[in-house]
Amino acid sequence: MPAPDRPIQASPEPGGTMGFHTFDPASADRLEDPTRFRFLSREELLQALSVPKDATVADLGSGTGFYTDEVAPRAGTVYGVDVQAEMHERYREKGVPGNVRLVTADVNDLPFDDGDLDAAFSTMTFHEFGSAEALSELARTLSPGGRLVTVDWSAAGAGEDGPPRAERFDLGDAASRLADADFRVCRGEERRETFLCVAVAP
Secondary structure, three states, rough: OOOOOOOOOOOOOOOOOOOOOOOHHHHHHHHHHHHHHHHOOHHHHHHHOOEEEEOOOEEEEOOOHHHHHHHHHOOOEEEEEEEOOOOOOHHHHHHHOOOOEEEEEOOOOOOOOOOOEEEEEEEEHHHHHOOOOHHHHHHHEEEEEEEEEEEEEOOOOOOOOEEEEEEOOOHHHHHHHHHHOOOOOEEEEEEEEEEEEEEEOO
């Protein structure tokens, strides 16, 4: 297993991206704003994940590790997955917990074996990777019954925060895409600006 300051590097398809766009690393300081907890508190995230202390968890679109840091003390190994190496550089400047491994990869090409992950989560990044290919890859790398927790900007939201509404999914879109990848959605909530969806891998 690589040291936390030596990211795993996957080779995405030429021209591949996580989705409509990725977050500008020049604005990465905004990812450390504690007011982000108003969209998803640490307690709600941990309750939705509901993993044992020895679990292997992936943060999809981990950025500077804002939510990765909240999960790390409560899991065995956490993979911070981001397609932008610049985000990992910012995370290393902040300090990476000892049980966090940085993975530079697109979600549709994850460098994990089948069933490697006990759980995965994404916070405000599903709109960047929510393709059939990426969800099939998550179904492959999650263990049977492993949880996928998704909180993202909703197309049904007010549009006052986050990306343009045209670049978002709503809860129904997300649930439908997950079902097409054989996930079982066990919880879904629309909020004022975001949605939360908890699904179980096949």
